[in-house]
Amino acid sequence: MENKVGINNNSVDSAGITKEYKEAIAELIWNGFDAKATCVDLVFNANELDHIGDLVITDNGTGIDLSTLGETFGSFLDSLKRKSVQKTSSVRGKKGKGRFSFIAFAETAVWQTVYKDQQSGQFLEYDITIHAGNKHVYKNENNRISPVEETGTSLRLSNLYGITGYSLTNTEFMDYLKAEFGWFLLLNEQRHFSLSLNGVAIEFRDIIAEDEVFKSVVSDHGGNEFEFKITYVRWKKKIGDKFYYYFLNEHKKELYKELTSFNHNAINFYHSMYVESSFFNEFISSDKEGSGRLFGVNRNNLVFKRLLKELRNIINTKQKAFVRINAADELISKYERSGVFPKFRNNKYEQEKKKDLVEVVREIYCIQPKIFKGLSETQEKTSVGFINLLLDTDERGHILNILDGIVQITAEERENLSNLLKKTSFSHILRTINLIESRAKTIELLKTLVFNLKSFTNERDHIQHAIAENYWLFGEQFHLVTANEAFEKVLSKYLYIIDNLPAPAKVKLQDAEKVRRPDLFICRQRSVPDPSSHDDDLEENIMVELKRPDVVIGKSQLRQIEDYMDFVTRQPEFNAQTRKWKFFVISNETDTYIKKQYDEFRDKGKRFLVKSWGNLEIFAMTWDDVFRSFAVKHKYLLDKLDFDKRAIAAELKAKGIDLNVESSVAVTKEVRAAAAANF
Known part of the structure; x- marks a missing residue:
């Protein structure tokens, strides 16, 4: 039976039918999904010359009911789908143009359709034919009872032009189908929807970088609750020209869309949000985007506003995660390269x-x-x-x-x-690390001075100057009182520091030993607990006697330190019971007498102790002991710093420092310069 569309042939030509074969095929595929199909298959066979005789598009949808044929094929720009849904971009044939899209690449289209008759319950089938040259006429014929009790439609397109086997198998066409149908297949993944080419399902997931489903319940003022299924998708490449929230009813029909807030991002954050709910079953929207109305209420409806807020929160969170994990890495890599x-x-x-x-x-x-x-x-x-x-x-x-x-x-x-x-301020961290590295360099220079140059190094010209700048070797938080000065000046500066006087006072001592000059005297302002009392604190003070590297510490050197100790106890300004005094004598070696003293005082539990009396203690140390104490204390950081000792030796060699007296002077200057960098 021959029928006519409500307009003439020229009107169809001027109605904006696509001339692009990819878009045309997509329209015909959408017709199948719009007919409630779960599977659509494109079937074709190319010969040796890549020519295609026919292209068949099959679906397992509800078919085309013959009783409504006049409304579906007979009407143009006013199909049943347009009447059933106000606005949806997923129902692509809503204006009745989809069936004519075949004219972009084929001369003849034949629909062989099976539907279930609502009155008899029988499965009936018939054919519908349209020719591109006479497209305002459609013919239905071969009405019969179907031997197959399954609904569906098979559209055979013949006399093809402008397409080959390559047209339907190349990467560009496959990517187009994935971009067009990927979201729809994803939303219906649990229902096993598929789009196939010659029976092989298109793998749409390879264009999806990330997806996640959220469940949300939103209530209105009256406490009525509405459930929403929210599907977030991030695409591997841009899909379409803009990014939207898509709102679908419970049948997964898109009824409305709204732009997300990341449409002008410059970070390749390609995303979509699909929101499904029965809340949108009665959604009414005009053709003007963004002017949708809900149940006759404007888009400021409380539920819709709360839903949008939640959607924006999800997108914001996802965007930040994307930037942190993906885009930020790209930026950092770019900055590294450039x-x-x-x-x-x-x-x-x-x-x-x-x-x-x-x-x-x-x-x-x-x-x-x-x-x-x-x-x-x-x-x-x-x-x-x-x-x-x-x-x-x-x-x-x-x-x-x-x-x-x-x-x-x-x-x-x-x-x-x-x-x-x-x-912690990184500048502080750097200063600490720089300090340790600088001190490690000082240690290496001191080793050169007391080991390599020991034959040319003496107390007055070299060691005293070097250690006076580096008294941190004996503990932190100390203040230098004097270096190589008589006891009168020692006492004057000591009281100035400890008693916080405005200026050093002139002190006159009567003791004959007042002219003695300890090499180094430092004091700690911070008090330490007194183990013999719960109420008092001890003030800690250190005197150091430095010996030439070639002097072996023995009984006579220890006697000199004991003289200092005796002198201190005789001075009323020095000898308070709450003052703690430590005396050190340092050189390269100790003799057997000193080693016996170590054994005698071992029960005190203090390494290097050779004399103890009240709040006074004497320690005898070698330079190696001093250097080892520093290395042990800072081993972890020194290992992490990969401190290069050879660089120090190379630096000294480059400066012409050799084994002579001049070299001792030069190294002493290097030590003092390194010390200046510590503060």
Whole structure:
């Protein structure tokens, strides 16, 4: 039976039917899914010349009921699908144009359809034919009872032109189908929907980078609850021209869409959100995007507003995670390759400094990627360099204030960045590491002085000067009182420091020993607990006697220190019971007498102790003991720093330092210079 469409042939031509074969095939596939199909298959066979005789599109949908044929094929721009749904981009044939899309690449279209008659319950089938040259006419014929009791439609397109076997198998066409139908197949994955080519299902998941399903319950003012299934998708590449929230009814029909807030992002965050709920079953929307109405109420409906807020929170969270895991890594790699980051030396603390900069740049990028986008290489280097300068000072906290003045920062973003910036000031960490490294260098120089140059090194010209600048060897938090000065000046400066006097007072001593000159006298302002009392604290003081490297510490050297100890106990300003005194004598070796003293005082539990009386103690140490104490105390950090001792030796050699007296003077200067770098 021959029938006519409600308009003429020319009207169909001018109705905006696509001329692109990919779009045309997609329209015909959508017709199958719109007919409630779960499987659609494109079947074709190309010969040796890549020519295709026919293309068949089959689906297992509900078929085309003959009783409604006049409304489906007889109407144009007013199909049943348009009447049943106000607005949906998933129902592609809603204006009745989809069936005519075949004219983009075929002369003849024949629909062989099986449907179930609602009155008799029988499965009936018939054919519908349209020719491209006479497309305003459609013919239905071969009405019969179907031998197969399954509904569905098989559309055979023949006399093809403009397409070959390659047209339907190339990567561009496959990617087009995945982009067009991937979201629909994903939402219906649990229902086993499929789109196939010659029986092989298209693997749509290879264009999906990430997806996650959320369940949400939103209530209105009256306490009525509405359930929503939210599917978040991040695509591996851009799908379409914009990013939307898509709102679907319980039958997964898209009824409305709204732009997300990341349509102008510059970080390749390709995303979509699909929201399914019976809440949208009665959704009414005009053709103007964004003017949708819910149950006759405008889009400010409380449930819809609360839903949108939740959707935005999900997208914001996902975007930040994407930036942190993906986009930020790309930015950091780019900055590494292009030399945007400042140069950092290949040692532990320089690399820690670089890590600090990278973490802050990453966090700022997560807060607002645009800050680092669209910049020239010079601008990139300037911005990163500026951040690096602030991080290396006590002003690092101002980064947050500066950023806050550029972009709007949420409370969570502010807290995350603030916590990062409030970590121990990296400048303090660097100063500590620099201090340890500098002290390690001092140790190596002192070793050169007392071991390699021991034949040319003496107390007055070399060792006293070197140790006076490095009294940290005997403990932190000490103050230098004097170095190689008579006891009158020792007492004057000591009282000035301990009693916090405005200026050193002139002190006159009557004791004949007042002219004696201890090599080094340091005192600790901070008190230490007194083990013999619960109420009093002890004030700790140290005197050091330095011997030439070739002097062996024995009884006579110990006697000299005991003289100092006796002198201190005789002075009323020195001998309070709450003052603790330690005396050290140091050289390269100790004799058997000193070793016996070690054994005699071993029960005190103090290494190097050779004399103890009340609050007074005498220690005899070798230079190796002093250096080893430092190495043991800082072993972990020194190992991490990979401190290069050979570099010190090479540096001395480059300066022409050899085994002579002049070299001892030169090394002493190096030690003092290294000490100056410690403070």
